[in-house]
Amino acid sequence: GDSVTQTEGQVALSEEDFLTIHCNYSASGYPTLFWYVQYPGEGPQLLFRASRDKEKGSSRGFEATYDKGTTSFHLRKASVQESDSAVYYCALSDSNNNNAPRFGAGTKLSVKP
Amino acid sequence: GPKVLQIPSHQIIDMGQMVTLNCDPVSNHLYFYWYKQILGQQMEFLVNFYNGKVMEKSKLFKDQFSVERPDGSYFTLKIQPTALEDSAVYFCASSLGQGNNQAPLFGEGTRLSVL
Numbered sequence: 531g532d533s534v535t536q537t538e539g540q541v542a543l544s545e546e547d548f549l550t551i552h553c554n555y556s557a558s559g560y561p562t563l564f565w566y567v568q569y570p571g572e573g574p575q576l577l578f579r580a581s582r583d584k585e586k587g588s589s590r591g592f593e594a595t596y597d598k599g600t601t602s603f604h605l606r607k608a609s610v611q612e613s614d615s616a617v618y619y620c621a622l623s624d625s626n627n628n629n630a631p632r633f634g635a636g637t638k639l640s641v642k643p
Numbered sequence: 644g645p646k647v648l649q650i651p652s653h654q655i656i657d658m659g660q661m662v663t664l665n666c667d668p669v670s671n672h673l674y675f676y677w678y679k680q681i682l683g684q685q686m687e688f689l690v691n692f693y694n695g696k697v698m699e700k701s702k703l704f705k706d707q708f709s710v711e712r713p714d715g716s717y718f719t720l721k722i723q724p725t726a727l728e729d730s731a732v733y734f735c736a737s738s739l740g741q742g743n744n745q746a747p748l749f750g751e752g753t754r755l756s757v758l
Contacts, residue, residue, distance in 0.1 A: 573749030633686040
């Protein structure tokens with residue numbers, strides 16, 4: 531079935547470092563791809579989504595570009611802050627069947643001041 | 644902004660008992676979801692619901708699970724009977740559409756502890 535793979539389970543950075551969290555997907559057609567962020571004790575919050583090749587999503591300094599050629603939707607941020615410490619989930623929804631989003635394993639980001 | 648409310652935030656019950664988790668979705672949303680998250684693990688899809696019917700469900704949605712939204716009130720997840728492995732945080736979500744149209748908005752979860 532359709533799925534997303536996040537290769538980094540944990541990422542540890544210092545403030546002002548550049549962030550990349552990798553997300554690759556497996557699906558037919560053009561699934562909708564999402565990035566969600568989850569803070570401790572809270573539900574996931576949508577950062578942004580994209581549904582077309584080369585479409586760029588962005589929010590709060592985070593961005594990702596839908597790349598059908600490499601089946602990727604990598605999350606990047608130029609300069610992280612301590613407040614960005616959270617778990618980041620890549621998720622996929624099969625647009626053809628209008629399925630509910632399926633989440634990747636998540637990447638825990640820890641940012642030191 | 645709009646919010647999905649889940650009541651209560653924590654529920655403790657004995658194994659074998661029935662439990663109902665309540666979700667108050669965004670008022671004009673049409674699609675409703677439940678996800679399960681075991682502590683420290685990923686979000687796992689359980690079920691989604693539209694127009695009074697289950698649209699799709701995962702293998703985690705056991706026969707002991709059921710969902711309903713009677714008369715447009717709370718969207719509920721009932722587990723009867725509960726098992727130890729049902730201990731987790733259950734997240735409700737709702738959306739106006741699906742796929743390209745809308746991303747689900749999540750509540751803060753109900754932690755279920757089965758003893």
